[in-house]
Amino acid sequence: MTKKETYQNIYQQILAVTKDESDLIANLANVVAIIQEAFHFHWSGFYLVKDKELVLGPFQGPLACTRIAYGKGVCGSTWKDRKSYVVADVHQFEGHIACSALSNSEIVVPVLKNNKVVAVIDIDSTEFNNFDHIDQSELESIAAYLGTIWP
Ligand code: SME
Numbered sequence: 225m226t227k228k229e230t231y232q233n234i235y236q237q238i239l240a241v242t243k244d245e246s247d248l249i250a251n252l253a254n255v256v257a258i259i260q261e262a263f264h265f266h267w268s269g270f271y272l273v274k275d276k277e278l279v280l281g282p283f284q285g286p287l288a289c290t291r292i293a294y295g296k297g298v299c300g301s302t303w304k305d306r307k308s309y310v311v312a313d314v315h316q317f318e319g320h321i322a323c324s325a326l327s328n329s330e331i332v333v334p335v336l337k338n339n340k341v342v343a344v345i346d347i348d349s350t351e352f353n354n355f356d357h358i359d360q361s362e363l364e365s366i367a368a369y370l371g372t373i374w375p
Contacts, residue, residue, distance in 0.1 A: 231362035234258050238366060248359040248375050252343075253282035255366065257305055259347070260284045266327055267348040271299050281343065288323040297321035303341045305306060308360050312353040324348065331355040333363040337374040 225233070239256050242251040250269050270285020271292060278292040278299055295304040297319055304311050311330045316322045320330075325349040333336045335343040345363055351357065 227358050228362065230262050234262050235366060238298065238369065242373060249282060256282050256284050265347050266350045267324060269346055270343050271346060272343045273303065273323050279346065286324050289321055292321060298330050298332045299344050299346050302334050302344045306334055306341055308333045308364060310360055326350045328352045329354045331359050331363065333367045335367045335370050337371045342374050
């Protein structure tokens with residue numbers, strides 16, 4: 225299966241497991257589980273916008289920073305700029321927050337509800353340059369769907 229086909233599969237799984245469930249945390253936890261089961265990334269998870277910070281949400285992987293300020297790191301930049309970041313080498317990203325010394329590349333995609341960022345999807349890899357436009361567009365599709373079911 226190609227990467228795009230795998231993403232299309234997991235999109236269908238995400239729709240199936242979330243469509244009859246209204247609890248946000250339960251749904252985000254299953255979304256991360258579905259992503260991880262398919263791709264086995266180093267770390268996959270959500271940070272949720274709460275007041276002036278991003279706060280750690282459901283994730284799979286090693287323990288992570290709990291709070292990230294607006295505009296800080298890749299996640300805070302995604303929130304501030306309301307756009308995805310695909311970072312081939314996190315060590316070259318000004319202000320990158322190293323939650324795990326093993327992470328070398330990262331993708332962060334915003335979840336928007338009514339044009340406001342409500343969360344970000346953050347995925348880290350131990351490989352350099354692990355993410356491309358396919359990861360970006362497919363994760364943006366998942367994020368767009370989540371925006372429609374966000375409470
Ligand atoms: N590296 C992220 C912080 C979150 S961890 O990767 C889980 C950043 O720079 O925003």
